[in-house]
Amino acid sequence: MLSVLEIIKKTTDFFASKGVESPRLNAELVIGHALGLKRMQLYLQFERLLAEAELEKIRPLVRRRALREPLQYILGETEWYGLKLKTDKRALIPRPETELLMEFAVKAAKDAGAAGTPVTRILDLGTGTGAIALALAKEFPEAKVFAVDASEEALALATENAMALGLTERVTFLKSDWFSAVPEPKDVTERFGLIVSNPPYLTEAEVAEAEPEVRAFEPVSALIAADAGAADLRRIIAGAPRFMAEGGVLALETGIAQHAELVAACGAAGFARSESKQDLTGRDRFVMAWR
Structure with a gap:
């Protein structure tokens, strides 16, 4: 099993390889959204191991962002x-x-x-x-x-x-x-x-x-x-x-x-x-x- 921080690091590297701007920020936002957590809540759970059911929620969103779908469409909202x-x-x-x-x-x-x-x-x-x-x-x-x-x-x-x-x-x-x-x-x-x-x-x-x-x-x-x-x-x-x-x-x-x-x-x-x-x-x- 992988921890929250390990998944963030892997996703960051994956996004960077696909040309996603600010890959670490994108990784945190996408993963936090999949888990229903704000970024600060995510930071407080870096060492927590993720269950397979949680990874299944993360994977499709990561794939969408890697294909360069806008982050705002994936999150479904924006601040403006x-x-x-x-x-x-x-x-x-x-x-x-x-x-x-x-x-x-x-x-x-x-x-x-x-x-x-x-x-x-x-x-x-x-x-x-x-x-x-x-x-x-x-x-x-x-x-x-x-x-x-x-x-x-x-x-x-x-x-x-x-x-x-x-x-x-x-x-x-x-x-x-x-x-x-x-x-x-x-x-x-x-x-x-x-x-x-x-x-x-x-x-x-x-x-x-x-x-x-x-x-x-x-x-x-x-x-x-x-x-x-x-x-x-x-x-x-x-x-x-x-x-x-x-x-x-x-x-x-x-x-x-x-x-x-x-x-x-x-x-x-x-x-x-x-x-x-x-x-x-x-x-x-x-x-x-x-x-």
Whole structure:
């Protein structure tokens, strides 16, 4: 019989041989998940010998990770912007860099409120797991949040997350290809003060060069856009103004080589001003635009 620590070491070596990033951390998380133990609990049981029934729980999860299935899909959840979200192959895994998009969007919306234009209606385009919409519902408890996605499977997952977080009364989910099924505002009270989106912005070549976790497991429709990755971003920029309140904010996550084109598109769409924002590596990653 092997101890918990011995299995962790063997799994770490196995993951390393398969190119898994941070193999020791992955080994601990996968094994802990299989045994129903948190990492600290796992550490306290390093010397415990594992029964065959326990090894049978560990082996299939280790095989999945060795095949480079994303850790978040195996664990079935991820922590993002203070929320615990269910994750599976129905939607893209929420990324740490998108937390920075949230920070920019929240600050812009709160600045608008401080200037006398409170954000009472929010739209999340391409909601996926529901991460952005649900986080914004937490940040702005007085606002009505609407979240759309073209994928029924993604909307089902987002709804499950809303239920788990107790936010089903606060967030309305709608199947829509960007703005196609979003109701036209009848008056100024139905316009959005904040529109946020992390749409597809990669090319087929970029996805082909990505890690196996991305190219082999995550939904391609959430990653790739036509016209050098900019097609969906351009559609959102062109369509957003007619749904937005005066002084409203559009916040977008983008590819790093698209900003000159996207800022020009914001001007052509009639936005009063727009600017690029950098990610933590100093690369242009986000576009903010004000109506």
